[in-house]
Amino acid sequence: MTEYHVRPVETEDVPFLWEMLYASLHTQGDDEPLEPGIVHSPELSKYVEGWGRAGDFGYIAVDTLGRKLGSITLRLYDEHNAGYGYVNAATPEMGMAVIEEARGKGLGTLLMQAALDEARQRGTQAVxxxxxxxxxxxxxxxxxxxxxxxxxxxxxxMLCRLHPAL
Known part of the structure; x- marks a missing residue:
């Protein structure tokens, strides 16, 4: 039985983050696949470009052989470079994807748990x-x-409040 775990994103994972950005783009069943270069458009490249700046964090899901199977990232934006899920400058926007052949194996749950736990430890109010x-x-x-x-x-x-007001 294959086991999976998550580890923090490292600098050498950036090419995989670009792949996962493309994998995260949802298309309907009969839609033509999107052109891979679309991830370099200004609307999308902001999710990976310059990865590692202050406030960036995320995780990579890997199997026992070290194969990268998915990623989850959190990044802060402001009103000048707002992403599609932008709420405010204090709320990081999450991006997540799992390679097609690894979906349905609980990797999304592992990634989400790791990212939200880290966000809570950092004192993040919401994602x-x-x-x-x-x-x-x-x-x-x-x-x-x-x-x-x-x-x-x-x-x-969507918004997840991590530290609800008492």
Whole structure:
């Protein structure tokens, strides 16, 4: 039986983060696949470009052979470079993807747990994300306490409050 674990993102993982950014782009069943170069558009490249700046953190899911199977990243933005799931400058936006052949094996849960635990340890009040309403991952997000708070284009913006007010 294959076992999986997560480890922090390292500098040499940046090419894999670009692959995972592409994998995170949701298309409907009969839609033509998106051009891989789309990740270098200004709207999307902000999610990986310059990875390692202050406030960036994330995890890579790997198997016992060290193969990279998925990633989760959290990054802060401001109103000038807001992502699709932007809420405010104090709320990091989460991005997550798992390679197609590794989906359904609990990797999303492992990645989400690691990232939210780290965010809590850092004193982060909330985490946001953006997801296509037809993406099955929305169930995972809801399970971890993410709630729909709005729309950005055709994507749902969700927020998980990590330290609810007493």
């Amino acid at each position: 946001s994300l953006s997801v296509d309403p037809n993406n099955a991952a929305i169930r995972l997000y809801r399970r971890f306490g993410f709630e729909e708070i709005g729309m950005c284009g055709t994507s749902v913006t």
